[in-house]
Amino acid sequence: MNRDAKDMIMEGEHLQTQKVADVSDAASPDAATSDTPASLLDELIEAARVKRDEDAYSVTRHGIQAFITHLATPKRPIETVSQTTVDDMIAEIDRKLCQQVDAILHHPDFQQLESTWRSLKFLVERTDFRENIKIQFLDVAKTTLLDDFDDSPDITKSSLYQKVYTAEYGQFGGQPIGAIVANYTFGPGAQDVKLLQFVASTSAMAHTPFIAAAEPAFFGIDSFGKLPNVKDLSSLFEGPQFTKWNAFRESEDARYVGLTLPRFLLRLPYGANTTPVKRFNYDERVDGGDTDFLWGNAAFAFATRLTASFADYRWCANVIGPKGGGTVADLPLYAYEAMGEIQNKIPTDVLISERREFELAEQGFIALTMRKHSDNAAFFSANSTQKPKFFGISKEGKDAELNYRLGTQLPYIFVVNRLAHYIKVIQRENIGTWKERGDLEQELNQWIRQYVADMDNPTEGVRSRRPLRQAEIFVSDVEGEPGWYRVDMKVRPHFKYMGASFTLSLVGKLEKR
Numbered sequence: 001m002n003r004d005a006k007d008m009i010m011e012g013e014h015l016q017t018q019k020v021a022d023v024s025d026a027a028s029p030d031a032a033t034s035d036t037p038a039s040l041l042d043e044l045i046e047a048a049r050v051k052r053d054e055d056a057y058s059v060t061r062h063g064i065q066a067f068i069t070h071l072a073t074p075k076r077p078i079e080t081v082s083q084t085t086v087d088d089m090i091a092e093i094d095r096k097l098c099q100q101v102d103a104i105l106h107h108p109d110f111q112q113l114e115s116t117w118r119s120l121k122f123l124v125e126r127t128d129f130r131e132n133i134k135i136q137f138l139d140v141a142k143t144t145l146l147d148d149f150d151d152s153p154d155i156t157k158s159s160l161y162q163k164v165y166t167a168e169y170g171q172f173g174g175q176p177i178g179a180i181v182a183n184y185t186f187g188p189g190a191q192d193v194k195l196l197q198f199v200a201s202t203s204a205m206a207h208t209p210f211i212a213a214a215e216p217a218f219f220g221i222d223s224f225g226k227l228p229n230v231k232d233l234s235s236l237f238e239g240p241q242f243t244k245w246n247a248f249r250e251s252e253d254a255r256y257v258g259l260t261l262p263r264f265l266l267r268l269p270y271g272a273n274t275t276p277v278k279r280f281n282y283d284e285r286v287d288g289g290d291t292d293f294l295w296g297n298a299a300f301a302f303a304t305r306l307t308a309s310f311a312d313y314r315w316c317a318n319v320i321g322p323k324g325g326g327t328v329a330d331l332p333l334y335a336y337e338a339m340g341e342i343q344n345k346i347p348t349d350v351l352i353s354e355r356r357e358f359e360l361a362e363q364g365f366i367a368l369t370m371r372k373h374s375d376n377a378a379f380f381s382a383n384s385t386q387k388p389k390f391f392g393i394s395k396e397g398k399d400a401e402l403n404y405r406l407g408t409q410l411p412y413i414f415v416v417n418r419l420a421h422y423i424k425v426i427q428r429e430n431i432g433t434w435k436e437r438g439d440l441e442q443e444l445n446q447w448i449r450q451y452v453a454d455m456d457n458p459t460e461g462v463r464s465r466r467p468l469r470q471a472e473i474f475v476s477d478v479e480g481e482p483g484w485y486r487v488d489m490k491v492r493p494h495f496k497y498m499g500a501s502f503t504l505s506l507v508g509k510l511e512k513r
Helices: 001-026 040-045 057-070 083-105 108-126 142-149 159-169 189-208 224-229 240-248 250-257 298-313 352-363 396-406 410-429 439-452 460-465
Strands: 182-187 209-215 256-260 334-338 343-344 365-370 377-378 466-477 484-493 504-511
Touching: 040 057, 083 108, 108 182, 108 298, 142 189, 159 189, 182 189, 182 250, 182 298, 189 209, 189 240, 189 250, 189 256, 189 298, 189 365, 209 298, 256 410, 298 365, 298 377, 298 460, 352 365, 410 439, 410 484, 439 466
Parallel strands: 182 209, 209 256, 256 365
Antiparallel strands: 334 343, 365 377, 466 484, 484 504
């Protein structure tokens, strides 16, 4: 390129820039003063019939100024201002806003925050608070909770113990807590298992099961979508990385911990046909895979089954099975086009088969199973993390194994825990009455009989409100401890396991005075 050509280009650019500057100067808020003629901007504002003393004046002025500046953009073709031009500009603004909002909503930190509040909202909206149900929430990080346990000389000195046991279960007039639902995920690592041991001990003392969620790392994967690719779960958990986890499962307190999976969808992506946004035309882009969707902790889905069962029957036993109280209904379904057809994205991380659900239950997990071609899922089992024990192949050994296995099931643990809460209250009310052992035993048995229906085939309503087929409480003196009674409670629920009845037992202490 020669020198004359370069000079011509530079001169043209200077003239174009000068033109834009003139228009921008005219649009500047300081361009029109009392000593100068009215600017183009003032004329347009006057045409819009907006007065200076009105609240909308500043917004209108800046909007028209930005509009003029955009029209005077270099290299923009000269065109007549029309409704189409304005609509195109608004669409461009919406597009940029969508990109910015997408970046915020899909950031991991914001997703975690939104998931926490929407999960709590999910539980609150599905809880009937008219049925004597209360929900309290405590804002504490998982690492903070572990640090508190580590810093406490004893579990009874920890903050969680003070909150769950001392302030309620161990307090005159306190209201024992039915369950702890934690927005935590746990893996097989040493720190996570250590925290599980702490909370399990606390829950056992307060008779309050602890419900949280399992991480994909438990199964050697980075997302639950890969769970069907795991061939053999039982052999997987025999690996050395699960030594701490297996040791925890064999502890007695492990029966007070439940780990749920997988995640479930909390809301549909924003869009005109899904969840419209009134302020502007926002279509949330979710083409980045599952990471762009908002997922919730399955522990909250399980908690809705607990509150629903308590609202209907005053027990938290009816929490499993599609018709037995385990259904989580009305989950969001996202419709999208794939290969020329409209398909629905299932509202769970993965579709779990019946066989895989059984395998997960055997390993101490609670799986939320999606019903195909529907908007609902269900919990088919509610095993605690405790591992059932083997007592031999004899008839007595099989019976003992059956009772022990059923003692690891959360629905039955909730029944026994509720009874333990009541016995604690009754014991406290009787302190100082100088009742003899026989009198206290008679009173406790009279109380528990209101929850017993000794019938072969009771109706569903009777079975739900009187969940016990048989119940008996024994009170005895504690040798060497004159201030205490030993209480042995044995109950037989109406439920059967593989066609066989079973008995649950709970042993505790009562103060004489």
